[in-house]
Amino acid sequence: MGWLCNLSCKHCHLEAGPHRREIMDKPVMEACLTVLRQGGFATLDITGGAPEMNPHFRWFIREAVGSIGHIIVRTNLVILLEPEYRDLSQLYSELGLEIICSLPHYSADSTDKMRGDSVFSRSINALRLLNGLGYGTEPQLPLNVVFNPDGAFLPACQQSLECDFREHLRHEHGVEFTNLLALTNNPLGRFGGFLQRSGNLANYMDKLYSAFNACTLAAMMCRGQVSVGYDGRLYDCDFNQAANLPLEGGETIFDWQNKPLSARRIRFGQHCYACTTGQGSSCGGAIKVNG
Secondary structure, three states, X not given: OEOEOOOOOOOOOOOOEOOOOXXXXXXXXXXXXXXXXXXXXOXXXXXXXXXXXXXXXXXXXXXXXOXXXXXXXXXXXXXXXXXXXXXXXXXXXXXXXXXXXXXXXXXXXXXXXXXXXXXXXXXHHHHHHHHHOOOOOOOOOOEEEEEOOOOOOXXXXXXXXXXXXXXXXXXXXXXXXXXXXXXOXXXXXXXXXXXXXXXXXXXXXXXXXXXXXXXXXXXXXXXXXXXXXXXXXEEOOHHHHHOOOEOOOOOEHHHHOOOOOOOOOOOOOHHHHHHOEOXXXXXXXXXXXXX
16 A cells, blocks of 8 residues: 555564655556456455555455455554544454554563554554454454564564463453464565664574575465555565565556466565575464474
């Protein structure tokens, strides 16, 4: 939906923030809907920035419901408490959308360190709001939490993290969620800048190389998705968008209208190792949970 966001998170690979003006316009969204209606896709995964801040966002999700069965919205949670966006939680539940929300840690200190002052407390309030609508408590309204490490290290086991998060959020804040998704920080954008400034880039890349797991390759997210940039350009994944690695041939979503889906060559960079470490990492969390 674009790179405009109400937060400026330290780990954001797109360097999204309030100052960004890269916003997807309606013709690009209409082309996305056309391609969805042609078939071949199982899920529409909507992200940003804060996708809610796109002026055509409400129109888009209402139109998309009739085009594809499974829709995910990725939210930073705190946007849902802003007066201009307070209606969206109810709209999400009415449309039956899955919510994936960013909550780097179950402690205020770690979360606010990455995302800004008071973000943790506001995130908890947003989670309670969503729980009140059935999210995270009713099976048809999944509420999944995304964990990111708050430094130059790799995430722990996803199952263990989920148990820890559930215990702390449930007993300390009365909050429920469906699943936890553990993501490895990609060495791009603001996190990449932090690694360079702190002298940690080479060491972090060595960690990624050392933790390489070939068993994750068959299920890497780039093999089963395409990422649409705010301007309609296509990428193998959201991280390639941050790395400015568009599809070979430079295709846009407009080129895919009235065109059958076909195999393509995937473009890789050194940042791709972040998706192949340990249990693997993808927009859906760990790739290979066992082994």
